[in-house]
Amino acid sequence: MKYSDSIAKLIDEFKRLPGIGQKTAERLVFFLLKEQKDAVRGLSEAILNLKDKVQSCSKCNSITENDPCNVCSNPKREQKIICVVEEPHDLYAIERMGEYHGSYYVLMGSISPLEGVGPEEIQINRLVERVKKDGIQEVILATNPNMEGDATAIFIYKTLKSLGVKVTRIARGLPVGSNLEYADEVTILRSFEGRMEM
Amino acid sequence: MPLFKTEAIVLQRFNLTESSLIVTSFTRDFGKVKCVVKGARKIKSRYGGRFEPFTCLNIIYSGKEHQNLYILNHCDTIRPFYNLREDYIRLTTGCYFTEIISSFTREAEKNEELFHLFFRALDILESTDNISVLIRIFEMRTIALSGYSPKFDSCLICKNEPKSKYINFHFQSGGIICGKCLNSSSPGRRITLGTLNYLKKVLTINFSSIDRLRFPKGQDKEIALLTQMYLKTIIGRECKSYKFIAKQEL
Ligand SMILES: [Zn+2]
Numbered sequence: 435m436k437y438s439d440s441i442a443k444l445i446d447e448f449k450r451l452p453g454i455g456q457k458t459a460e461r462l463v464f465f466l467l468k469e470q471k472d473a474v475r476g477l478s479e480a481i482l483n484l485k486d487k488v489q490s491c492s493k494c495n496s497i498t499e500n501d502p503c504n505v506c507s508n509p510k511r512e513q514k515i516i517c518v519v520e521e522p523h524d525l526y527a528i529e530r531m532g533e534y535h536g537s538y539y540v541l542m543g544s545i546s547p548l549e550g551v552g553p554e555e556i557q558i559n560r561l562v563e564r565v566k567k568d569g570i571q572e573v574i575l576a577t578n579p580n581m582e583g584d585a586t587a588i589f590i591y592k593t594l595k596s597l598g599v600k601v602t603r604i605a606r607g608l609p610v611g612s613n614l615e616y617a618d619e620v621t622i623l624r625s626f627e628g629r630m631e632m
Numbered sequence: 633m634p635l636f637k638t639e640a641i642v643l644q645r646f647n648l649t650e651s652s653l654i655v656t657s658f659t660r661d662f663g664k665v666k667c668v669v670k671g672a673r674k675i676k677s678r679y680g681g682r683f684e685p686f687t688c689l690n691i692i693y694s695g696k697e698h699q700n701l702y703i704l705n706h707c708d709t710i711r712p713f714y715n716l717r718e719d720y721i722r723l724t725t726g727c728y729f730t731e732i733i734s735s736f737t738r739e740a741e742k743n744e745e746l747f748h749l750f751f752r753a754l755d756i757l758e759s760t761d762n763i764s765v766l767i768r769i770f771e772m773r774t775i776a777l778s779g780y781s782p783k784f785d786s787c788l789i790c791k792n793e794p795k796s797k798y799i800n801f802h803f804q805s806g807g808i809i810c811g812k813c814l815n816s817s818s819p820g821r822r823i824t825l826g827t828l829n830y831l832k833k834v835l836t837i838n839f840s841s842i843d844r845l846r847f848p849k850g851q852d853k854e855i856a857l858l859t860q861m862y863l864k865t866i867i868g869r870e871c872k873s874y875k876f877i878a879k880q881e882l
């Protein structure tokens with residue numbers, strides 16, 4: 435027997451979400467069918483609110499409910515230091531550490547030559563403008579330690595170095611709690627390059 | 633299940649799940665191979681950064697023959713080519729080479745000469761300053777080793793060796809039309825005999841003498857445009873990474 439139109443439609447909508455297949459989508463729909471109407475309304479409103487209230491920060495691109503975001507508008511944060519990340523979830527990872535007190539810039543992607551994504555497709559220009567306009571003292575590049583993250587970091591470095599701003603990149607090397615014995619050659623090389631005097 | 637052992641250069645990798653990757657590589661013995669690597673995305677993975685594009689590996693993988701997805705059982709690094717990741721021009725050129733190899737190769741189609749060309753080109757790319765000549769050599773030799781060798785020695789129509797100042801290169805057939813046979817409606821792109829001679833050199837020059845080959849100003853653009861258009865005719869589209877190269881040289 436085929437599902438009725440409303441059920442089939444919701445199953446299809448759920449299946450568009452990451453990590454959800456036919457079986458999971460069906461389970462979610464049948465769970466919702468058993469729920470009270472208020473609970474279901476609460477869920478759908480929360481989803482709608484997401485698009486109505488959440489926007490991107492006009493200064494750092496990060497996702498926020500007020501513009502500028504809580505980091506950009508916080509006078510206790512060092513606004514002359516910018517940490518550049520690829521995606522909003524990278525920013526949250528750094529915030530969880532709790533030891534970084536500067537501001538951010540979210541690129542919303544990375545340079546990926548194999549996918550044809552160049553510097554124009556991610557928002558590097560706005561970063562450059564902000565560095566010029568706000569008299570930024572240090573730009574910390576926290577892009578991923580993979581090929582795309584490397585491409586993005588070198589490109590930004592090339593673009594910014596003529597402006598006389600200090601550009602640093604977070605260390606790449608052995609993950610804490612891992613074993614040197616099992617590390618690959620590039621990871622060990624990076625660890626040596628990033629060694630520090632004790 | 634049979635085990636396969638070969639050398640491989642990583643072309644691309646995609647996330648499959650939270651912890652595993654799909655890695656496509658070009659191998660010396662089995663052409664293009666796609667493998668699932670379980671656990672590769674974990675931060676403490678024993679594989680580390682081994683599946684980044686242009687890393688050359690020894691791999692052992694298993695699976696039924698002629699299926700299109702295998703399981704990677706073991707790998708170790710032969711050459712990481714990490715210098716390519718320190719410089720924007722070298723990195724984007726490495727990506728361009730990778731995309732060309734990906735476009736010209738198919739699964740289970742061995743092309744050992746092409747594998748060696750790819751390895752050698754990445755090797756030279758790490759150190760040479762003559763990158764645009766290396767790009768032309770790589771483009772033309774990949775085309776030639778894939779069965780589309782251009783025929784530069786004799787005219788398509790009269791079969792004679794071209795001697796006139798201008799000739800046409802005909803992309804569909806990979807041949808030339810000499811000055812005597814040319815007319816205003818001849819197909820292809822007009823080039824000078826000088827450019828033709830450089831193209832011949834590109835096909836035959838030894839990699840170790842690459843630093844001695846320089847294209848004259850003006851002619852370099854004509855040579856780049858021609859190899860690029862020929863490549864595009866064969867693969868039927870422009871490489872996504874070509875715009876990075878074009879920006880640097882055209
Ligand atoms: Zn902000």
Ligand SMILES: [Zn+2]
Binds near residue numbers: 810811812
């Ligand atoms: Zn002729």
